[in-house]
Amino acid sequence: MLEFIQGNKKMKSGKKSENQSKHDPIELSDRVSALEKENERLKELLGFKEKISTHSIPAKIISRDPASWTRLVVINRGKADGITPDFYVRNPGGIVGRIIRSTDHTSLVRLLTDHRCTVPAMTVESGAYGILYGDGKRFCYLRYLDSTAKIKPGDRVI
16 A cells, blocks of 8 residues: 655555555655764764864873862973963873963863863764863763753763
8 A cells, every 4th residue: 555645644545566665655754864964963073073183292191189189180291292271181082181281391281070171072872062061079060951952871972
């Protein structure tokens, strides 16, 4: 049986041929639309990744204040290496902090876990944007999300 759509009404006519899809054309159309949107979003992410400088400067933590263990560290790179305030610091797992002050050969990094560190972020699964805040201890929270964002525990944040 074939179904034809006219406005909001379905009209039935004849039998399905063996070559025709067993799937509802509207369902297929909705699925194609969803896949096209996802494809565009992924292309945007790839474009964003291509725009991000992949130039990185290796550094080591050379100092850490025991009183602010989860908030601040000093690394062995500074202005002489091209490091300036507001640069992000990352490790293989992602962004870990932001440069807040540089000398010629060292830089002070405010870690993401510091409650004064904020970073724009996006969830990979839903594409929802927000601001990542540290809790001052060992966790981060994503705030200022759209109220309709569909976020689930375990979603990846970039």
